[in-house]
Amino acid sequence: MALVSSKEMFEKAYKGGYAIGAFNVNNMEIVQGITEAAKEVDAPLILQVSKGARAYANHTYLIKLVEAAVIETGLPICLHLDHGDTFELCKSCIDGGFTSVMIDASSKPFEENVELTRRVVEYAHDHGVVVEAELGALAGIEDDVNVSAEDSHYTRPEEVEEFVSRTGCDSLAIAIGTSHGAYKFKPEQCTPNEKGILVPPPLRFDILHEVEKNLPNFPIVLHGSSSVPQDYVKMVNENGGAMPGAIGVPEDQLREAARSAVCKINIDSDLRLAMTGTIRKFFREHPDKFDPREYLKPARANIHELVKHKLVDVLGCAGHAHELSNG
Numbered sequence: 001m002a003l004v005s006s007k008e009m010f011e012k013a014y015k016g017g018y019a020i021g022a023f024n025v026n027n028m029e030i031v032q033g034i035t036e037a038a039k040e041v042d043a044p045l046i047l048q049v050s051k052g053a054r055a056y057a058n059h060t061y062l063i064k065l066v067e068a069a070v071i072e073t074g075l076p077i078c079l080h081l082d083h084g085d086t087f088e089l090c091k092s093c094i095d096g097g098f099t100s101v102m103i104d105a106s107s108k109p110f111e112e113n114v115e116l117t118r119r120v121v122e123y124a125h126d127h128g129v130v131v132e133a134e135l136g137a138l139a140g141i142e143d144d145v146n147v148s149a150e151d152s153h154y155t156r157p158e159e160v161e162e163f164v165s166r167t168g169c170d171s172l173a174i175a176i177g178t179s180h181g182a183y184k185f186k187p188e189q190c191t192p193n194e195k196g197i198l199v200p201p202p203l204r205f206d207i208l209h210e211v212e213k214n215l216p217n218f219p220i221v222l223h224g225s226s227s228v229p230q231d232y233v234k235m236v237n238e239n240g241g242a243m244p245g246a247i248g249v250p251e252d253q254l255r256e257a258a259r260s261a262v263c264k265i266n267i268d269s270d271l272r273l274a275m276t277g278t279i280r281k282f283f284r285e286h287p288d289k290f291d292p293r294e295y296l297k298p299a300r301a302n303i304h305e306l307v308k309h310k311l312v313d314v315l316g317c318a319g320h321a322h323e324l325s326n327g
């Protein structure tokens with residue numbers, strides 16, 4: 001069993017009305033928490049590495065951790081570069097064993113985005129690697145990606161067909177109201193429900209459906225799709241943290257998106273919250289402890305539970321790993 005590309009995963013997800021979870025990895029505990037959950041529920045998986053993760057943990061460490069997860073779980077796992085911003089970075093990941101890369105030139109003018117994406121696609125396809133590109137700009141901060149609300153804009157459905165046919169990209173990330181980070185919506189944008197929980201404005205499904213019509217059978221990707229579980233925000237805040245007003249995308253919206261052309265949903269902030277909340281709580285309850293294994297173990301266990309919930313209840317991809325030809 002080796003790393004796989006996302007090609008067959010997306011074909012099956014498109015037909016099956018579910019989405020593959022793409023989770024960001026930075027260290028061993030995160031890799032283990034995610035992949036053990038996926039194994040438990042037989043889910044195909046995309047593990048993604050950002051430029052920041054590569055700078056933090058080093059390419060070789062990350063790739064060997066992911067390879068270890070493939071050996072330990074026997075799962076089909078795709079290793080993806082998240083938000084590659086240059087040809088050189090994409091090339092280095094392709095040469096270094098990644099099976100999928102994203103070239104994000106969405107902040108550039110249309111023609112420049114086409115040009116750079118096409119160049120990466122040419123190199124990637126020559127090496128059996130698939131490419132995700134992006135049209136539209138999501139607001140928010142994630143590692144090196146920082147787009148202000150004023151600079152963000154929704155994907156224009158009238159541009160997608162030309163973009164995909166000219167670039168040859170294999171999947172397309174679009175902007176329909178999701179955003180990076182743990183502060184996706186301001187409280188004043190939200191309406192409280194009967195339980196007093198703030199509900200953000202809905203995603204722009206009208207744009208998604210237009211895109212779907214213009215690109216039949218083509219896999220769409222949603223970035224910035226953490227739901228920012230309020231239990232973990234509370235855990236952070238009750239144990240010395242300060243994250244007031246952190247709000248994410250409701251899970252029912254993501255479930256609806258997963259039934260459509262959306263084949264890949266990116267989740268990172270929720271894992272960060274689960275890990276940080278758990279470790280903060282542990283430290284407050286056990287100020288005398290200093291063995292990293294003692295606080296990383298419950299953090300890994302909570303990442304496992306969170307990812308399992310996403311795979312089963314939100315993405316709908318549980319039970320589908322064995323259907324892949326290499327699954």
Ligand SMILES: [Zn+2]
Nearest residue numbers: 142223224266
């Ligand atoms: Zn992203």
